Amino acid sequence: MSRYRLNGPLHFSLFGIFLFCLFFSCWQVHSQQDTSRIVTYTDKIILKANIDTRTDVLLYRNQNEDERLELTPNSRYRLFLSLDYEFVGVSVGLVPKFMGGNVDxxxxxxxxxxxxxxxxxxxKWVQGLTYNKTSGYYVRNTADFAPGWIEGTHPYIQFNSLTNSQYGMSTSYVLNPNFSYRNIVYQNEWQKISSGSLIPTLYYDYNTFAxxxxxxxxxxxxxxxxxxPRYFYTLVLHENWFISGNVSPSLGVRxxxxxxxxxxxxxxxRNTYFIRSVSSGINLGYSSEKVIFGMNLTLNSDWYNEDSNSSVKTDQFYGVLYLGYRFxxxxxxxxxxRPFTAN
Incomplete structure (x- = not known):
């Protein structure tokens, strides 16, 4: 497969975003936790269902040959079912047939x-483990490679055996004790007063692309x-309603x-690459003693240069609807x- 160059519009300083996040939250780091700010429900079981529209788009570009290749799986909606209790949580994601998993x-x-x-x-530590696998891709810009191709009539170029799998881990630390990361991500806490925090996170993952x-x-x-150096902020709009936002630039090596x-x-x-990524999101949610629901939008982009003429980019833009219940x-x-908790 030919290698391509990325000409993305993301011309900004990741280091500048890092300094902004650090400056904006440094005054919160040494504060002591106020239990009136956060209500915990870790002693309750939380069952939650998420529906999202996430689709990975793998973009390859070659600057010299002015070529572009867009690979994407044929899936419209994904369903996640999750369970959280005490200090542990688990989620399972799939594309069910009844939701029209594959279109056309x-x-x-x-x-x-x-x-x-x-x-x-x-x-204040959060450790994550994940495994995911996607099989079957088609060329979204088939018209660029097949003269006379008509959308909706002719089949797209397909790579049914193309498989992308990942074994990943992440380690995060919430610097501000008065900010609830669980409130916006896992919903097993309830943020009562507006607050934000810097959440440094280390990602490490092993991938295969076959x-x-x-x-x-x-x-x-x-x-x-x-x-x-991820930064999150939650603004409490009402006793039960909140809106939160985050920005997460990252740098690394592949x-x-x-x-x-x-x-x-x-x-x-064998190669070693310098990789860059930026992610941001906004979440509108409702929380009560038993019922939780909300929606969020997420934008994520990562890229790296393979050489002076070729680069690879992955884009994700998707929405999520979630509904959960505590009992x-x-x-x-x-x-x-009981042996692992204070209860």
């Missing part, structure tokens, strides 16, 4: 998606290591090994967790 399969092919997430809370079609077998394995076989000849290429756990659940 005869034109775009079939895609599949699975996602498993685990999270652990240790005071392709086996047209007599070509290729597998790229890469390990990413990124550091992000160690890559690309192995490809064509006509019985295998080539191995008392059964006695056997309380008993099982």
């Amino acid at each position: 399969e005869n034109l775009k092919g079939e895609s599949s998606f699975t996602d498993y997430q685990f999270r652990f809370f240790l005071g 392709f086996d079609e047209l007599g070509i077998r290729s597998k790229e394995r890469f390990f990413n290591l990124r550091l992000s 160690f890559s090994k690309d192995e490809s076989t064509e006509n019985g000849i295998t080539e191995i290429e 008392e756990p059964p006695q056997f659940v309380k008993k099982a967790f």
Whole structure:
């Protein structure tokens, strides 16, 4: 596959955003926690369902040849079911058939998606683990490669065996004890007074990108290591309503090994790349003692230069609707967790 160059419009200083986030929240770092600001529901079981419109778009560009390739899976909605209790949480994501998981399969092919997430809370530390896999992509800009192609009539160019999988971990630390990260991300706390915090996060993940079609077998394995000075702020609009926003620039490094076989000849290429990313989002939510719901919008973009003429970019822009319910756990659940909690 040819390598391409990125000409994205994101000309800004990640370091400048980092300094802004640090300056804006440094006055909160040494404050002591005020229990009237945050109501915790970690002793309750929280069941939640999310529906989102996230679709990854892999963008390859070649500046010299003025070519552009856009790869995306054929999925419109994703469903996540999650459960949180005490210091642990788990989520499962999939694309169910009843939600029209694949649209126009005869034109775009079939895609599949699975996602498993685990999270652990240790005071102000948050540890995340995730595994996700997406299979089946089509070329969104097929018209650029197939003269006479008609949208809605002719099938898109498809790569049904193209698979992207990730084993990821993240370690976060909430600097401001009077800010509830759980309120906006996991909904097992309730932020009562407006507050914000810098949340430094270290991401480390192992990925495989595999392709086996047209007599070509290729597998790229890469390990990413990124550091992000994320900043979150929650504005309490009403006793039960809040709006929150966040910005998360990050810098890191990618160690890559690309192995490809064509006509019985295998080539191995090893590279190290400098990677950049920025993410932002806004969330409008409702919280009460039992019921939680809300919606949020997220924009994420990451990119890296492979050489002076080629780069790779991944874009994500999606909305999320969520609905959850808090309730008392059964006695056997309380008993099982009692050795690990103060309850």
